[in-house]
Amino acid sequence: MLKLGILISGSGSNLQAIIDAIQVGTLEASIEVVISNKGDAYGLNRARMAGIQAIHIDQAALKQAAELEGSAELTSSEAVRLYNQAVRDCLIEHNVDYVVMAGYMRLLGKEVLDAFPLRVLNLHPALLPSFPGAHGIADALAYGVKVTGITVHFADEEFDRGPIIAQMAVEVREDDTEDTLAERIHKVEHELYPHVLSLIAQDRVVVEGRRVRVLPV
Numbered sequence: 001m002l003k004l005g006i007l008i009s010g011s012g013s014n015l016q017a018i019i020d021a022i023q024v025g026t027l028e029a030s031i032e033v034v035i036s037n038k039g040d041a042y043g044l045n046r047a048r049m050a051g052i053q054a055i056h057i058d059q060a061a062l063k064q065a066a067e068l069e070g071s072a073e074l075t076s077s078e079a080v081r082l083y084n085q086a087v088r089d090c091l092i093e094h095n096v097d098y099v100v101m102a103g104y105m106r107l108l109g110k111e112v113l114d115a116f117p118l119r120v121l122n123l124h125p126a127l128l129p130s131f132p133g134a135h136g137i138a139d140a141l142a143y144g145v146k147v148t149g150i151t152v153h154f155a156d157e158e159f160d161r162g163p164i165i166a167q168m169a170v171e172v173r174e175d176d177t178e179d180t181l182a183e184r185i186h187k188v189e190h191e192l193y194p195h196v197l198s199l200i201a202q203d204r205v206v207v208e209g210r211r212v213r214v215l216p217v
């Protein structure tokens with residue numbers, strides 16, 4: 001059984017879609033732990049309501065504790081390293097096979113990527129390589145594209161760059177606002193992310209350099 005560790009920062013609607021897919025049996029996997037870098041992420045509640053261990057890893061608190069222990073002030077890159085090591089250790093402790101970023105709004109450190117090579121997934125609300133970054137939906141709308149979409153890809157040490165596993169297009173309508181477009185994009189995300197995870201659970205995803213092949217059943 002595929003064991004997942006899910007990283008979130010916010011609402012966790014994609015986490016919910018994964019929980020639901022496991023519950024209805026379309027995804028054969030288990031969520032071993034949900035980690036958030038934000039203490040008030042609603043996704044932490046969703047995880048707890050589903051009986052999943054949900055942990056807030058707080059960079060500021062880790063920094064403070066390390067400074068009290070070592071008496072010297074940490075630089076910001078030392079604090080980031082400490083945080084990423086804590087995330088990695090938590091994932092390893094929970095024995096996860098794959099790390100799933102679901103609305104995790106920070107760059108994942110080398111510490112985690114090295115511990116899970118080609119085993120970290122990210123979801124982006126645009127058709128990469130177009131509109132990377134934190135505002136993929138707004139940027140696509142402002143640019144005036146007629147078609148945008150979503151991308152599921154392996155993460156590497158750059159934002160939104162690793163090999164692409166799956167994409168789905170979403171049409172931009174004449175009267176779309178950021179909210180209406182986001183709503184349709186989220187709907188597609190909630191279908192595609194659990195689907196990609198089920199392909200991985202069935203061992204059907206093969207990476208060849210930048211190309212990712214999905215093997216037939």
Ligand code: GRF
Nearest residue numbers: 011012013014103123124125
């Ligand atoms: C999604 O749109 C995802 O593409 C982006 O962040 C959003 C997360 O939403 N990376 P949620 O927290 O899963 O509701």
